[in-house]
Amino acid sequence: MTLHVENTLTGEREPFEPRDPEDVLLYYCGLTVSDPPHLGHARSWVHVDVMHRWLEYLGYGVRHVENFTDVNEKIVARIGEAGGDEEAVARSYLARTIADMRSLNLLRAEVYPRVSEHVPEIVELIETLVEKGYAYESEGSVYFDVTSFEEYGELSNQDIDEMESQGDPDERSEKRHPADFALWKAGGVDPAAIEEHRHDGAAPAEEAAAGASTWDSPWGEGRPGWHVECSAMSMTHLADHIDIHVGGRDLVFPHHENEIAQSEAASGERFADYWLHCELFEIGDEKMSSSLGNFVTVEEAVSEWGTNVLRTFLTAGSYNSEQLYSEKTIAEAGERWERMERAHERAVNAIDSPDAGSKAEDGDLREAVTDARVAFERAMNNDFNTREAQSELLEIAGAINHHLDRTAPGAGGSYDYRGLREAVETLEELGAVLGLSFTGDTDGRADLAGEVVDLLLSVREREREAGNYDRADELREDLEDLGVEVQDTDSGPSYRLQ
């Protein structure tokens, strides 16, 4: 069973055949650092991260590059709010973005290139396009001539004559064809262009525009267009021809279409073999997006739900299906995560119990674990079906619980320690593919706080033995208020930190 992916370019699910298995080249269109990242960004990040992890699970070597757009009118519009010029604003949001990414337990990409550091490469790419006749200069700006590139529209199946024109009205008069797009924009930033993105409290548009960065170029002073950056950075850090290009569904047209045009026109090679697109969050009846302002920031979400719950939630649908965001759907993900986590903890406790070492075997348990791994692999190979993969983790949890309940100690049964160990290891290993961590933040036993909780529990046990249930319940409730969830089990009380 090999990995199959849904390729936007062909519209079909195809077997994944990288050019070099040791060196799978993966580029992800990152975000513009002009706002705090929101859950929608997190959803894409997490799915790309899972793709990366799954490719490694399959034995591929992965080179993962993800850019940041730090030159953009929206950033300029924040001047006065988060910094004195474009560079400072971008730096401050960038720092925040990196921190958010860390909090989501994402594997690090090989490099996170920024536009501001790649202007020479961008200029060079544009020069090549001009030389080859795919681009033309007009009033100090440079535009890509879409009619010169035969395959234009192949990704999104658009016909350039049917399209509405791109760019603002001033720009249109400089262009030969309304669908031509800017590679280089003459001069600085037009105050009018940032007005629509301005927040209250930001510097006045005129003043902000003065803080925009500009660079010298063969066509005079100006700024790079939006689409070229990804071509230039992907080609610089990976290769002219890469394996996988991932991005949000909303970028298919025009951004990815334009990337293909620029890159392939310049290099004469196929730019990317597999185009994968992450679908968006639906909130109420519309998509979640920076521009609509209907988002939850990553920072808020992580602090409210925690990384594991969030990742369980974000992988609760396929990357290429829309997903509903609501308090309820996220709470359900929380229930699923807790079910996995509790089963994991129960199993670990059983393995560590004093009478460990019996030779008992539970065929059902062992079979359930092996079956789950097979099904998990099948699900992931089927275009990264994370929801189905997740359900296999829950199957393991169910098998653990079933086994533990059937073979309660003292009731004549004995645990299948080896089977349990396998269940635990499988849960941890496959969970890691989804970026879930069972061994992180719930174990408070080793430190002083843990010892104090143990002490309180033993006090409560004495009260229970003496029949003082009121006092025992009071202790349990007080602990609960502190976030310590107490559970009485056959083998004594146990607790979890919430």
Add this chain to the structure above:
RNA sequence: GCCAAGGUGGCAGAGUCCGGCCUAACGCAGCGGCCUGCAGAGCCGCCCAUCGCCGGUUCAAAUCCGGCCCUUGGCUCCA
């Protein structure tokens, strides 16, 4: 208008590529029972789906083909 993706139980969400182990997964919610001093967690069982509509192909269709209705996204900054 043009392009794309969808419409599956109370919710959420797989399955559709390659028709039959789908009388439709996993989870949540609901209902019984077990366990428990109680609670929680857990276990066992149950309830809820003629898979948008109509027609076709087939021994067999949620899955393939045709038509229709509806929703969302893109065509302007957006993961």
